[in-house]
Amino acid sequence: MRRRTLLRGAALAVPATVLAGAGTAAADVSTTANFRVVVTEQVSNRIMVFDKDSAFTDANVYKTFSPGGGGWSNLSDVRIRDTASFGVVGLAAASGGNVGIWNVTDEKHQESNDLLWSAAPGGNPHAAERIPDIGAIVTASSHGYLTVYGPTAVSRPETLAKVQTVSLPGAHGVLWDPTINRLWAIGDKTLRTYEVTGTYRNTRLRYTGQSITLPGLGHDLQPDYSDPGRLWITDTYGIYRVVKSTMQAPKYSSSRRVKSFVRHSSGEDFWVQADDTGSRTWGSPTVVFSQSDDRTRSGAEFYKARWYATSFH
Template sequence: MEMNRRTLIKSALAVGAVTPAALWFGEQSAEASASYGVAVCEQYRNQIQIYNSATAWSKPQWVWAPGGGGWSNLSDVKFRSTASFGEVALVAASGGNIGIVDKASSGTQGTGSLLWHASPGGNPHAIERIPDVGAIVAACTGGAVHVYAPTAVSRPSTLALVQTISYAGAHGVWYDDVHGRLWVIGQGRATSYAVSGTYRATRLTGGVDVSIGASNLGHSLDASYSDRDILLATHTTGVVAIDKATHKVTTVHGNHAVKSFSQDVSGESFWVQATGVKYHGDSRDWVNPDVQFFSSAGAKSFTRGLSYGAEFYKARLHNVNFH
């Protein structure tokens, strides 16, 4: 674990904020040295899909396809373990909806596997579950963070809105199980909140801000599964590592328009970077037909895409753990 962290941070220091080191752009092997699940928000077919990193992507291992309307433009997915339902998928869509999917019972099409859903509006871009209390937190780019809390942890149907926090450019949210704090990222900052209360009394309190540069719009938050001490964040002009304890921010990549960035326990990582190109004649210039993978040393290694020309918005490690 410590070796992977040193590799990440050393590479970050070499990269700098504007001109990445050549290491990040040197092509290495054409295949993954590790095997892990990758969950993608694929907006052309509007599906959450899971593939294996080590093989070409043809048939997904798991698919959830909710249709359109409030579920259009799926924007986030996380997988979490629950005592009552086993593994669930937390999903958000720019169409206005958020929800909890019973992963085991979900079919390819439709929303029948939803255990709960809400429509906060405001372009939901991220969703997270706070363990033990079962609360759901959604970040909406319209400028708000919404907290939903239950009357019983084992009954998602009892979730109700209990708190709304004004947060400019809210785009990402992640729970830090090391320190028991909920992180949000948006315009110019990331913020760590304490979690107080239980059930319907659950609240986010005592926000502590970390600057990511006033002109940068924070986009995603994700874990480094090779280092529990940091969170990985993307913003307008780069990818950064945030030390959970000291709040020190270190640049990992100095590249613009990275929508999500994840790191496996092996040290391999991957991102989705917006190309600015519209695919299939639609308006989505915020997507990419490929997911770019990096070796544990930080060099570009290989890409994965789909035969029909996917429109990937985010890609995350398929892992139920918070760290």
């Protein structure tokens, strides 16, 4: 049995083998919480939602979003957010160059005609985030910048237009934190916080001067759904649990090339780790769970896996 249970509420010195290799699930999975997981799958180029406790097959898919190819190729990130005007929406970023918002309706299979807005910030987009109450969007492009889009009204995403570009080498992730009203952004060897000033087309980011230095290129940036005082981040060399009050990020695991890592509110962890094989060496056909059965989809290349929920904690 894989030593994955060490990841649940574990001490910081988790061995690198925790995330490495194949194995069976923890002995007792019957008591773990079921929840939905949303993934970016780059071979079929779809965002897909599954119940964690079901096989990741077409028969079990809950929802999909297929934006097409071109600028939408190699979907790199997905977020689920709540809005007053449209209800639940999804935010997508693709390494092909595009970002967008789509309306998550009752329709099971959604496509580009469900987009409420899209843009092409370029530079290998890796993440997109929505600023609530003003409806602004911030994207992260790994070629080295954040792009801010402001609308003319919070309920009109079709009016979003670029209003600011902020330099951030290696930008890979952005996350709005409602507990401190700050935007987090992760890039090359750094995690930074930004204040969001102004509204609508006057929306701007201002670097607060607060940052955490990392040893490698930052990859993922997620809430700790079990503790609003912490975040989870990954870089080339490991996984780190950020203590927001002290701006410290002790290493949790030395496992490399973890493309996404989430701690669910139940305490269960799940992640995607690049396997250096297949059509996309930066992806994997498997989402690994710390207390449940791993989910492998034959021929797939997952890049990100997220909790299908709109809450921050």
